[in-house]
Amino acid sequence: MSYTPELQELIKTVEKTRPERIARKQRGGEFPMMSLEERDAILKKHHPDYQPTGRRALKVGPNKGYIVPDEFADIFEARSRVDPDMVDLSNPSIDTDVLIIGGGGAGTAAALLADEEGAQVVIATKLRHGDANTMMAEGGIQAASKMEKDSPYYHYLDVMGGGHFKCVPELVHTLVTQAPDVLQWLEKLGVMFDKYPDGRLSTIHGGGTSRKRMHSCGDITGAEIMRTIRDEARNRENITVVEFVPAVELLLDEYGHCAGALLYNLETEEYIVVRAKATILAAGGSGRLHIRGFMTTNHYGATADGLVMGYRAGISVSFLHTVQYHPTGAVFPEQVEGLLITEKFRGAGANLLNIDGEQFVNEREPRDVESAACIRECLERKLGVPTPAGRRGIWLDSPMIDALSGEGTVEKEFPGKSILFRRHGIDITKEPMLVYPTLHYQNGGLNIDSDCRTSIPGLLAAGEVTGGIHGENRLMGNSLLDVLVFGRIAGRNAASFARDNTAKGELTLDHVRAFQRELEVEGAADSRVAPVLLPDYTDPEVRKKQLTSHYLGTLR
Template sequence: MTLARKDFETDVLIVGGGAAATMAAFECAEAGVRVIQATKGRATSGTTTVARGGFAAAMGKDDSPEQHLAEVLEHGGELINPELAAVWTADIVEVVNDMRRWGAEFILDDNGELDLKIFPGHSHARAVHHFDTTGNMVTKALSKKLRADNRIEKHSLTSIVDLVKDGPRVTGAWGVDYKTGTLVAYAAKEVILCTGGGSGLFYVNDNPPQVTGDGYVLGFRAGAPLLGIEMIDFQAMCCSPEELFGFAPHPTGFINAGAVFRNQEGEEFLKRYYPDTAEQSTRAEVILAMAREIHAGRAGLTGGIFMDATQVPKETILKQIPHVYKTCLHRGIDISETPLEVAPGSHTWLGGLEIDIDGKTPVAGLWAAGETAGGIHGGNRIGGSALSASLVFGRRAGRAAAASINEAPPPASIPDDASAWLEELVNREEGLLFADMRLRCRMLAHEKLGSIREAGPCAEAIAEYERMERDDIPLMRLSPEAQHSDKARGQDLENALSVKNLALLGKLLAMAALKREESRGAHFRLDFPETDDANWRAVTRLESAPNGGIDFQADMVT
């Protein structure tokens, strides 16, 4: 079977469908350049909906971007690029005002002013919000504006397989329209990667299923450095009851509401780890304490600890975390009466591709924003930072990429043989089923690369991911239905392509986690439990080597 092919040419190709990608698309459209937005899901899909409690912006009368910046840097494990953090904390104020003009429904107080929440790690109430469904509200506002903008060409249900280069410059990309199983090729002067993070690598996560680290892998293979990829924001996710498995009930919201965390013995264990600041514990601190309790054998029957809001007045729960309450109640659990058993699951990734303040990577023609970009959050991010930074850098990358197209050479054509290995995959009748391999990738990360790490498991993960790349992926096959249905073939291709990316991403994560022989921020090594500023006050950097290997270095922070 030979795959049909469609070719497109544009000034800017944006890969991704969340807040960063959509903000970039708006800026390109305003600049009057041709823009195509290719998304694995529907338009304005992505991880934006995962954001719940709000996002940070210094909108209060007694607050300032400078104070916001100081607190971001304080909690970043000394690994944040201060130039990136400075433009983010300054620009987000303007972005919030723009979004209000677009009709974003932020909650207001009795005086008609923004109702601002205070999150752990912040000295001021600065989280704009729509109760605990902020991500859904932002997605709705962006989606409405996107639908009304006919200048943006939208290609949904399209998975980008690889970038194309002409010498040192990225000149486009190619992939699969998995509605039909058709090969699509894009020639573009500038490409912006906004594909979210890599949480789909882990068996337990709260991200949409299409989030598989594509931007990290695409950029890495094209020559862009990956910074701090070992830093992952794990969050409390339900492991019991079964009806709530994988649901992330927003621990920051629980803490704000007055809930406590208990181990199997009933102890409020956060007070043991952080005796003076338990109520203001950051997300990373809560997850580390949870993971250590579980590792020490003080977990419940299904391997988690207990998030207990039974002593919190129901009216407070309904005000602070109504979405969590209603979601749990819909599945048969009243959190005002029953604690939730939770364990760490992958929520957001803090590292990513190296960028400057406009989202430009060191590779000509290639940009990144949102969770795909690195250097913004360092070793830890305080609550309300992910969506805030995504909105800012999506806008900056779109604006700067649009301004750069007049300096770019005409885009090169996509090679005719780009799809050769895809056609082999489609036509293979024997081999390893892609679904089994994807599960193996995810379980390997879950078991060996989670919130508590050691040298042995990290090395074992590297070896197994390398074996899968060498022995299994070349023999991967689609399901039998793919031979007879365009729709089944397209869906199988999209999922099979994620296996190739997950295996490489897992290897990169394991290497960075193994090399960093200390504990800092969101990265905890059981065999190196202390922070080592002398040797590891540094940002890890992974680059693709000319021989196909991986070059590692640690950039010391001065």
């Protein structure tokens, strides 16, 4: 569906202001950045995290009393998918050194490193290996790789400022100091980074960066990294991947150590007991919970399964009171609603514009500030662009990029988005895109230390399922970095824990029984069941007639 005549008319306004905006940019003129005080003010007034409704205090678990969005509370205050008394734990189907729950970027990086340490590895993943938010990360990966102008010192400050100075210092230290090593590792594995002919990596700015340290692979950085490390994992004989088999509960042993997990085969509906000497939770994020009803850029499987399993086993969480809304998700055409439009467009020079073709925010503010500014423009100032579906949007002026950096740049730097929009009759080299903030990232999660250890021996965690690295707001390019830095650490440490941990205790699901009792005592027991595993998009009228398929709330 190409732009309607009404929208084409509005695009003319954008075209009218474009030459002057390009000239200003070429002169180095920028829309002023906000001070920290201005940021605080706009966030409090316009960011969804600061709205008092739609959230409640948790009634159960290690973070009892902590106020989180209702969607998180709903899954924490939910029953197990299984009755522990029905599960035979005496005869595990799989016995391995390291079990990794999740086959995305963190899980796969962990598998590679654990294998290199000599461990037998099993990856259990809900969908296909590589079906994860990592695959969908577009813009890039941060690292202070150019020492003549950048250093971990500046990367650290940027991360902290982006996260409202709430990030866990030790975790940030690990993130920024491991970054160049991760890039070097990826380069060796054959990731096709954008480079100058002499091999020097090209880098651009992202929101909230003080130096250009965003490294990219076109506009499919995550996909390129994911498919490369997945390909490498497929070469390793000691890595076994079981697909369409999510974990639904962790297993502990009589010593209180984590000793594996209970898996569920989505296709045969069997439950499978896996014993492991060390277990890594790398189950990803939660966009498909549609916090506050927002559209999401996330993968189909992003339903916070890892949070549920970890919390039930007694791991505390942090920073779940905030979630990240990406400033630029597509709102037109309707078919691609919620689709991520990478921040790299803004890094490359595209302006955000209101209906009058005017800038209203610097394009390199941190994501939460940028989103709040877009929401203000549409709701308070009423200067959003109306879409045929009755939404409001903001223009993202992609044609500026060709004007600034030469004909063909958009096509070359953003091949994925160029093809996709062309399919819908929109030429983003000549026409702007319509965008609006979209649910994008789970800032918080399970607490870990900088060795990826949780409070349960034998259980490690890495990636989006964890909290603390990004504080209350993650910067662009730090999630790909996070999954790889901490995935590698988790893999290495899990292998070494497995080597030293020879005691074989009796497996138990007592923690599930205890959690269930707590739900009942606190009056939080409901018919809800978690982990959710898959979202449900069935038409309500059809669902009413699916009399037996949803009796567990979600899937059979």
